[in-house]
Amino acid sequence: MAGRKVFVMETSTEGTGTGADSPTGPAAAPPASLSPSRASDFMQCPLLYRFRVIDRLPEKPSEAATRGTLVHAVLERLFDAPAVDRTAPRAKSLIPGQWDRLRETKPEVAELFADDPEGERLARWLGEAEQLVERWFTLEDPTRLEPAERELFVEARLDSGLKLRGIIDRVDVAPTGDVRIVDYKTGKAPRPEYAEGALFQMKFYALVVWRLKQVVPRRLQLVYLGSGDVLTYDPVIADLERVERKLLALWDAIRQATETGDWRPRPTKLCGWCDHQAVCPEFGGTPPPYPLPVRAPQSGGTEQGRMGPD
Ligand code: SF4
Secondary structure, three states: OOOOEEOOOOOOOOOOOEEEOOEEEEEEEEOEEEHHHHHHHHHHHHHHHHHHHHHOOOOOHHHHHHHHHHHHHHHHOOOOOOOOHHOOOHHHOOOHHHHHHHHHHOHHHHHHOOOOOHHHHHHHHHHHHHHHHHHHHOOOOHOOOOOOOOEEEEEOOOOOOOEEEOOOOOOEEHHHHOOOOOOEEEEOOOOOOHHHHHHHHHHHHHHHHHHHHHOOOOEEEEEOOOEEEEEEOOOOOHHHHHHHHHHHHHHHHHHHHHHHOOOOOOOOOOHHHHHOOOHHHHOOOOEEEEEEEEOOOOOOOOOOOOOOOO
């Protein structure tokens, strides 16, 4: 996005490839960094991670994900206006322009409504986006907020060498210096027993901010526009150290799978949303040839993708 702020400790390169040549040939190199989404992918299903990160198989845009992108753009742009003008009607008036912009930057989203010549489905979809935007005003008051950052790209390298990266929807800084990290979700809040999983992404960001600025965010806040809920958590250093240990264990598992080519499918009910069933052995498919050189797996290796999100 043009003008997006970037906050990094170091630059990094995306993607995967082969490492430096060794006497036995090139070694497979794992991806250069980890984001909350890709970490969640691996925890959900190592083979899904492979398809997305190593093979880079294309995925069809979905109505829900595209609506999320649109609503995020509207909420971000609303803060361009003076505080007094940040009203629900104004926010809703931004939707058509942001939808045009999204189609320009991601032309593939137009496919979503290719079979909708009368525009009825599109109108309904835009109406749902309006409802989500409107609901936000029942949860937060943007006339009383002055975000320090919006759509902030962050990247930090841990002492271990692992690079973490991601995009934080909003960062608020109180006059006291307290930092609040805010993320908008266009879906519904999880049931309480799944709240830890939902907070994983936020603790990931808190760890990155802590490493970058040596400040532990005072509050992590998830704003669920789909159900009208706000989930908050006030982290302490021990939380962030625990997340760091989890991420290092995850990274080790990813590195091992990259080198051996042993990416195991892990079927769950989430397979229903997976775009890759046609090439997944769990559904009778065959994955494409593994594009990286591999070494033989060691016996007695750890089971992949079994660690909890936090
Ligand atoms: S269909 Fe399920 S098991 Fe197969 S790759 Fe997708 S998430 Fe993994």
